[in-house]
Amino acid sequence: MEERLLLYATLGANWVYGSRITYSFVPDGTSIGGTPSTLYQTLNALYPTSVWQREFNEAAAVWQAVANVNLVQVSDDGSALGAAGYQQGDPRFGDIRFSAIPLAFGTLGAAYSPPQLNGGPLAGDVVLNSIMSWKIDANYDLKTVAIHEIGHALGMSHSEISRADMYSYYTAMKQALHSDDVSGIRSIYGGRQGDAWNSNGQSNLSYWDAKSLDGWRTSANQITVADLNITNPGQTEWFWVTIPSSNIGSFTVSAQSTNLSLLTPQVTVYDASLGLKGNAYSSQFGDTATLTIPGVSTGQGFFIRATASGGGSTGAYALQVNFGTVPLTPVAPPFTMVPTQNSQGAGLNTLVQGTVNTVRATERALQDHHVQLKIGNLSAWGDALLAPGFARASPALESLYAAAAAKAQAASAPIAATAEASAFGAALSFRHEVSPSWTGGLQTTTGAIDDVLAGWGGFEKSSVGKRRPHRS
Ligand SMILES: [Zn+2]
Numbered sequence: 001m002e003e004r005l006l007l008y009a010t011l012g013a014n015w016v017y018g019s020r021i022t023y024s025f026v027p028d029g030t031s032i033g034g035t036p037s038t039l040y041q042t043l044n045a046l047y048p049t050s051v052w053q054r055e056f057n058e059a060a061a062v063w064q065a066v067a068n069v070n071l072v073q074v075s076d077d078g079s080a081l082g083a084a085g086y087q088q089g090d091p092r093f094g095d096i097r098f099s100a101i102p103l104a105f106g107t108l109g110a111a112y113s114p115p116q117l118n119g120g121p122l123a124g125d126v127v128l129n130s131i132m133s134w135k136i137d138a139n140y141d142l143k144t145v146a147i148h149e150i151g152h153a154l155g156m157s158h159s160e161i162s163r164a165d166m167y168s169y170y171t172a173m174k175q176a177l178h179s180d181d182v183s184g185i186r187s188i189y190g191g192r193q194g195d196a197w198n199s200n201g202q203s204n205l206s207y208w209d210a211k212s213l214d215g216w217r218t219s220a221n222q223i224t225v226a227d228l229n230i231t232n233p234g235q236t237e238w239f240w241v242t243i244p245s246s247n248i249g250s251f252t253v254s255a256q257s258t259n260l261s262l263l264t265p266q267v268t269v270y271d272a273s274l275g276l277k278g279n280a281y282s283s284q285f286g287d288t289a290t291l292t293i294p295g296v297s298t299g300q301g302f303f304i305r306a307t308a309s310g311g312g313s314t315g316a317y318a319l320q321v322n323f324g325t326v327p328l329t330p331v332a333p334p335f336t337m338v339p340t341q342n343s344q345g346a347g348l349n350t351l352v353q354g355t356v357n358t359v360r361a362t363e364r365a366l367q368d369h370h371v372q373l374k375i376g377n378l379s380a381w382g383d384a385l386l387a388p389g390f391a392r393a394s395p396a397l398e399s400l401y402a403a404a405a406a407k408a409q410a411a412s413a414p415i416a417a418t419a420e421a422s423a424f425g426a427a428l429s430f431r432h433e434v435s436p437s438w439t440g441g442l443q444t445t446t447g448a449i450d451d452v453l454a455g456w457g458g459f460e461k462s463s464v465g466k467r468r469p470h471r472s
């Protein structure tokens with residue numbers, strides 16, 4: 001029964017260009033609301049860089065596998081989180097940036113919502129709590145948290161289903177999407193779409209439907225087919241080429257996902273009798289597989305088969321064939337640059353002075369845990385993921401919130417400037433304050449909730465006083 005219910009929620013926000021959403025790992029020292037990130041220091045102490053980054057790659061790939069988005073890892077220049085720049089496609093860093101600083105104990109990570117809820121580069125950025133005990137394939141599982149936070153960064157809100165990745169609390173390892181998560185992300189971006197060779201009645205899924213690329217050959221004796229797509233895991237796409245009269249006795253074939261998607265590409269060449277001539281594959285997300293077939297002569301025909309080799313099981317790719325001597329130029333990524341725009345959605349000031357409808361809208365937002373997320377001097381729409389046993393606000397703040405919400409529902413007129421509205425605003429601002437309490441300048445705003453979280457989570461006050469960031 002539960003499996004058939006659709007209990008996901010979405011933020012009403014999404015990236016303009018789902019065709020290429022980039023992500024990056026911020027270098028240590030990058031300012032996260034005034035606190036330097038220690039993502040590498042924290043995770044390198046536990047696992048080699050390539051190992052922990054692969055958990056994030058795999059987390060991104062589970063979303064790419066089921067929705068009409070391509071995700072691509074890019075470099076990061078260490079600009080402060082929230083620095084001015086492009087909303088999407090900023091050349092300095094990923095659209096989604098992963099970082100880690102000490103957050104309030106019990107918080108695993110936090111994510112800022114995507115455009116247009118946040119109109120600038122902060123949209124989609126993810127901050128992990130560097131003081132929590134991170135693991136791979138054990139609690140707290142990096143991939144589980146990464147899937148959840150990337151879900152937010154793509155526009156997912158929380159699900160009512162406790163087994164969904166987008167459930168609002170960490171309850172267990174969840175390394176694959178629940179059907180509810182799949183339904184949710186598809187409601188935002190749609191399912192993966194077949195490329196021009198596999199849509200509108202076209203198909204090249206089998207060798208007998210192989211598409212001839214002979215008409216695509218340029219005067220330089222090269223073929224480039226961009227905008228290809230492995231839509232479903234296990235899908236194979238078949239092409240056919242004939243060796244032209246001008247050739248060098250060999251030809252080269254490339255399946256490129258580098259800069260295009262997380263697909264791990266594989267390309268195989270067969271002769272006209274389906275005899276295997278060569279195979280190349282990658283084990284890396286978003287890579288290029290290339291092979292050269294020697295000993296060919298004019299007029300011979302060859303099948304080319306493209307598919308995934310595991311890991312990134314779906315995604316965009318480009319196919320290139322070179323019969324000549326001029327090196328191939330890799331296919332450039334699609335244009336995705338979007339300037340910063342105004343953030344949408346009411347802020348706290350609007351709320352405190354707001355009308356009944358504003359409060360009701362905000363109440364719904366609170367139920368979705370879609371609120372102002374404060375990390376140091378950063379404040380924007382977002383969400384924080386908590387470990388088991390940790391609540392989002394104190395009983396006192398919850399009761400203030402409930403009183404304001406009840407007042408809003410009972411009132412027939414605006415409740416602007418009432419004590420309840422002010423209390424409501426105060427509760428809201430505390431609710432998602434996840435800054436470290438032990439860094440300068442933040443003691444006043446974070447101390448309260450930090451103690452509250454510790455108390456609610458069953459931690460003794462005495463032990464709270466002893467806890468420190470686990471830096472190594
Ligand atoms: Zn969440």
